[in-house]
Amino acid sequence: MLKIRNGRDFVGGATMILVGLLFIWFGRELEAGNSFQMGPGYFPTMLSLILMALGALIIGQSLVVEAEQDGPETWNWKAYGLVILAPIGFGLVLAGLGLAPTMFFLIVGVASASRYANWRHSILLGLFLAACCVLLFTKLLSLPVSAFGPWVPFVGGLS
Amino acid sequence: MDIFSNLWLGASTAFLPMNLFYGFIGCLLGTAIGVLPGLGPTATIAMLLPITFGLPPESALIMLAGIFYGAQYGGSTTAVLINLPGESSSVVTAIDGYQMARNGRAGAALATAALGSFFAGTVATILLAVAAPPLASVALNFGPAEYFSLMVLGLVASVALASGSLLKAMAMIVFGLLLGTVGTDVESGTPRYVFDVPELYDGLNFVAVSMGIFGICEILRNLENEQERSVGVKRVTGLMLTREDFRRIRWPVLRGTALGSFLGVLPGGGAMLASFASYAMEKRLSPNGAEFGKGAIEGVAAPESANNAGAQTSFIPMLTLGIPGNPVMALMVGAMILQGITPGPNVISDEPDLFWGMIVSMWSGNLMLVILNLPLIGLWVRMLTVPYHLLFPAIIGFCCIGAYSINNSVFDVFVMAGFSVVGFALSKMRFEPAPLLLGFILGPMLEENLRRAMLISQGDPTIFVRSPLSLSLLLVAVVVLGLVLSPSISRKREEAFTE
Numbered sequence: 102m103l104k105i106r107n108g109r110d111f112v113g114g115a116t117m118i119l120v121g122l123l124f125i126w127f128g129r130e131l132e133a134g135n136s137f138q139m140g141p142g143y144f145p146t147m148l149s150l151i152l153m154a155l156g157a158l159i160i161g162q163s164l165v166v167e168a169e170q171d172g173p174e175t176w177n178w179k180a181y182g183l184v185i186l187a188p189i190g191f192g193l194v195l196a197g198l199g200l201a202p203t204m205f206f207l208i209v210g211v212a213s214a215s216r217y218a219n220w221r222h223s224i225l226l227g228l229f230l231a232a233c234c235v236l237l238f239t240k241l242l243s244l245p246v247s248a249f250g251p252w253v254p255f256v257g258g259l260s
Numbered sequence: 261m262d263i264f265s266n267l268w269l270g271a272s273t274a275f276l277p278m279n280l281f282y283g284f285i286g287c288l289l290g291t292a293i294g295v296l297p298g299l300g301p302t303a304t305i306a307m308l309l310p311i312t313f314g315l316p317p318e319s320a321l322i323m324l325a326g327i328f329y330g331a332q333y334g335g336s337t338t339a340v341l342i343n344l345p346g347e348s349s350s351v352v353t354a355i356d357g358y359q360m361a362r363n364g365r366a367g368a369a370l371a372t373a374a375l376g377s378f379f380a381g382t383v384a385t386i387l388l389a390v391a392a393p394p395l396a397s398v399a400l401n402f403g404p405a406e407y408f409s410l411m412v413l414g415l416v417a418s419v420a421l422a423s424g425s426l427l428k429a430m431a432m433i434v435f436g437l438l439l440g441t442v443g444t445d446v447e448s449g450t451p452r453y454v455f456d457v458p459e460l461y462d463g464l465n466f467v468a469v470s471m472g473i474f475g476i477c478e479i480l481r482n483l484e485n486e487q488e489r490s491v492g493v494k495r496v497t498g499l500m501l502t503r504e505d506f507r508r509i510r511w512p513v514l515r516g517t518a519l520g521s522f523l524g525v526l527p528g529g530g531a532m533l534a535s536f537a538s539y540a541m542e543k544r545l546s547p548n549g550a551e552f553g554k555g556a557i558e559g560v561a562a563p564e565s566a567n568n569a570g571a572q573t574s575f576i577p578m579l580t581l582g583i584p585g586n587p588v589m590a591l592m593v594g595a596m597i598l599q600g601i602t603p604g605p606n607v608i609s610d611e612p613d614l615f616w617g618m619i620v621s622m623w624s625g626n627l628m629l630v631i632l633n634l635p636l637i638g639l640w641v642r643m644l645t646v647p648y649h650l651l652f653p654a655i656i657g658f659c660c661i662g663a664y665s666i667n668n669s670v671f672d673v674f675v676m677a678g679f680s681v682v683g684f685a686l687s688k689m690r691f692e693p694a695p696l697l698l699g700f701i702l703g704p705m706l707e708e709n710l711r712r713a714m715l716i717s718q719g720d721p722t723i724f725v726r727s728p729l730s731l732s733l734l735l736v737a738v739v740v741l742g743l744v745l746s747p748s749i750s751r752k753r754e755e756a757f758t759e
Contacts, residue, residue: 110425113689117431124438127453137719141445141452144707148438155431162427174688180483181684184476184656188677191660192670200661207660208653214483215649226650230657238661242314245668 110163117156121149183214199250200239204231263389270616274624279322282315283621286323287628290330294346295338295640299655301331301347303475305591307658309467309598310665317599318614322621324595328588329381329571329622332531333629336373336564337640340366344644349531349567352539356552356559363555367499370637372509372557373564374630375501380517380565381626384572387521388579389619392608396580399605404712405723409733411706414527414583416737418698420744429695432686436696439464440703447711459671466594466700468663468672470587472679473693475659479652480684486648499634509561512542516562520569525576527585527698534570535563572622579615580605583702587694590701 105111124145134140187207195203208227212218238244249256273279293304305324312320335347340357353373360369402410419429442453443463454460501509519541520534542562543552552559575592577583582604584590596603601611608615633640663676683693717723725731 109689110428113428113431113691116685116689117435120435120438124453127455131450131452132448135719136714136721139447139711139714141448141450144710145438145441145452148434148441152431152434152438155427155434159425159427159431162425175484177484181480184480184483185677185681187656188476188660188663188673188680192664192673192677195664195670195673204657204661208657211656212649212653215652216486217647217649222650223653226653230654234657234661238665242311242665244661244665246664 105163107163107166107168109168110159114156114159114161114163117159118153119156121153121156124149124152180214183211187211194252195246195250197250197252199247199253200244201231201235201248202250202253204234266393266612266616267389267620269612270618270620273318273613273617274322274620279319279617279621280624282319282323283326283625284628286326287330287333287625287632290327291334291337291629291633291640292643293327294331294334294336294350295643296646296651297338297344297346299651300474300478301328302470302587302591303478303655303659304331305588305595306467306471306475307655307662309591309595310662312595313598317596317601317611318617320595320599321592321614321618322625324592325575325618325622326625328592329568329625330629332568332571333374333377333633334640336377336560337370337633337637338644340369340373340560341637341641342644347531349535349571350564351532352535352563353560355539356554356556359553359555360557360560365555365557368501368505368557369560370634371499371501372505372560374633376509376513376516376561376565377568378626378630379513380520380569381572382623383517384521384524384569385619385623385626387573388576388622389616392576392580392615392619395576396605396608399581402605402729403727404709404716405727405730406733408706408709408713409724409730409737410581411583411702411709413733413737413740414577414585415695415699415702416741418527418585418695420740424690424692426744428691432691432693432695433699436699436701437703437706439469439696440700441707446704446708457671459667459669463704464675464700465663465666465672466590466697467666468675469679469700470591470697471659471663472676472681473683473697474587475655476676476680477683477687477693479655480680481687482648482652505557508548508557512538512546512558512562513565515542515545516565517569520566521573523566524570524573525585527577527583531567531571531574535567538562538566568626575618575622578603579607579618582607582705584698587697590697593701 128142128145131142131145132140133142133146187210191203191207205227208230209223212223212226235248239246239248274283289304290301293299293301305327308324312323331347332349335345335350336353336357339345339350339354340361343354343358345351345354357369357373360366415433419426419433442460444451444461451461516538519538523534523537539559539562542558543549546552546558548556548558574585574589577585578589578592582593584593593603601607601614659676660673663672664670666672686693713723724734
């Protein structure tokens, strides 16, 4: 009776097979051609097949070789959520709010992911970095983004 | 002598006040991030790449290179003083370095690290200057078949030298190669895996990908087990080494330099592997082997020389063949492309100022680091008192704006966020991210050369074994793979990594 001895590797191998399948599925319309005149689909398909074979081998290994003991996994969902969503939020509001407020909210928001965060520090850090970024990126490097965007009343759009 | 006129040309570039200044900034930044755990040279260089657009190519590359080798110096400082290696390459330095510090010999340990690094850096720079031109002229005769075989060898070697499971490292390379196929196919102009997103027609941006995988993902991991650092360091005194010390570190430094220079050239090698291997070797060879782990000065001298030598010589394949051996070199290749320079054997002849300027700047950078580091140790240690909960929001902020400024588009920010999730999931499954980035960078080159070679040979795959050069490269790859897979060696390899 086969038993999964290394759950992490089993999942890892399965993920690799899934990735291979995804690349084959989304590349199904690409012309593969032949080995003389390789089409755009030849190389990715070949790679996907290799990746799936490797995934199968990893799964095979996970059934035979015992997992090494290491410490229990710790998860910190609040931190993951904040750190991953922060750049997405940054991207969504940058054009509207402008660099300074976006940066400030990003810093204050993401800082709360830490269990040592304190509001006073985060706000000061946010203000400081917002000022630095405006100075460095819009003034010195002339990035095409204004300090305050059209969503900000009174000063918005003036840059 | 040819080499002297070349070095003279390099010196005239590297010693321009502006380039000295950027080199200095690079070294300073590199030392700072080397001191700070949780922020490595890969993420920093990725973050700063967009800012270097406006600089001339020489200054940009000199600064980025300075960050890389500056980090090697900075990492050892904290390893010795507070047993906290700032970089993976100084993990072994902490073993004996911290014990020396506890015995009141912190100054001697730091001086050994700095002098060993400087010696190794000097030797490796000379090696680079001597070895690069002939290597590049060989590479100029490479056809597509030879290039393909060379890249296969590089990828195989990077698997062999990676830590952890071989199968998983291979899977990461293939995954990276697949990600490299996203975008418009060069040969036929067909868009691949773009899902009608116009931004994807140029492919995934590698700066955004590497910031996600290395920068943001690192933060996610660090926040899992967040601990406040408590730093208590005594004043460092007694930087001078005694005659006895010099006698003891003489051979370890030489051996470390030799081993590090060799390992640095190999793809997937570089600083970290060099420091581990040289520590293990020194432990066997040294007459004071029993003292290792209890504060042996040899245990600081050897890995510190080796990691610096390895860091410098890992530039050789990048500068001569255009093939990066580690993620930092992959970013350097990216920096060159952004500056409009095609990396490869032509760089030496087409851009001699840049090439020789960079080599000389490595030596001058190392000199700056020795002068900079020893008196400023107090400052570096004080930097450690910046708490992580103030540091990581700033890193995320700079990553976001860095990703945005690559193409002035928020799409790259989303790519970065997406790849932080990918990198995090992979690291939870214990996949190493470094081979993925190598595969991603080499993917398009690999495919192009494969297709060209097959076109030349009219679909006959024997083209890869008919050219003697290509055949020998492939044979070496097979031998390397065979060695790693053979049971006795793989056991030794495991031992080497656990040591």
